[in-house]
Amino acid sequence: MHMYNDPQQRIHPSALKAWMLSGWISAAVYGVIVAGVIYLSVRFDWPPWIAIAVTVLALAESVLEILIWPKLKYKQWRYEILEEEIQLQYGILVRHRTLIPMIRVQHVDTKQGPILRRYGLATVTFSTAAGSHEIPALSEAAAEQVRRRIANLARLSDEEI
Numbered sequence: 545m546h547m548y549n550d551p552q553q554r555i556h557p558s559a560l561k562a563w564m565l566s567g568w569i570s571a572a573v574y575g576v577i578v579a580g581v582i583y584l585s586v587r588f589d590w591p592p593w594i595a596i597a598v599t600v601l602a603l604a605e606s607v608l609e610i611l612i613w614p615k616l617k618y619k620q621w622r623y624e625i626l627e628e629e630i631q632l633q634y635g636i637l638v639r640h641r642t643l644i645p646m647i648r649v650q651h652v653d654t655k656q657g658p659i660l661r662r663y664g665l666a667t668v669t670f671s672t673a674a675g676s677h678e679i680p681a682l683s684e685a686a687a688e689q690v691r692r693r694i695a696n697l698a699r700l701s702d703e704e705i
Contacts, residue, residue, distance in 0.1 A: 551624035551631040558663040559621075559681030560614050565659055567609030574602035623679045625693050630670070632677060648672040649698035654687045670694055 578599050585595040616636045624631040630649070632642040652670040660666060666687035669678045682690060 551622035551633050553623045553625070555618065555621045555623075555679065555681045556663075556665055556683045556686070557618070558665055558683075560618050562659050562663045562665060562681060563614035563617060564610050565662070567606065567611075567614065569659075570609050571602075571606035574606055578602045621680070625690060625697070627697060630677070630694065632679065642677065644670070644672060644677060646694075646697045648674070649694060649700070652691050652694045652698065652700065654691050656684070668694070670698075 578595075581598045582595045584590065585592065613636065617634070620634055620636060620639065622631075622633040626646075628646055630644040630646065632640070632644070634640050649670050649672055652668065654666045654668055656666040660681065664684055665681045666684050667678050667680045668682060668687050668690045669676055671677075679687075679690060
């Protein structure tokens, strides 16, 4: 029986900033929704508790997405690229520990949306027959290095990556 240590590699600290920015964008959307509910409440004489409830929920969710979830998510995310497998550990409420055998990896890629690009980050994604997995928010250089290492260990040709 093989004993596994907890993965030691961490994602980039700028992930916090990227996730917080995403939280601010969500908060702006919630603000538009709250404004719409307040307008409708006044226009159609709805009970005040509806607007109050929507406002409280929007504020609570905004605090979670901006101040709490990014820190907890960053604290929990770990990965390790080994010869035989990829280890992932993540999760806030439910802790996930995933081992992906290297021989099962069929495709590996990097992706980068506008928020990650702003902070010089990229996400490595890799697929198996059972589904896809990712290592989020690595520096662009680290993401490329991880992508190449997984491709090499999984013996993928250039056409498959």
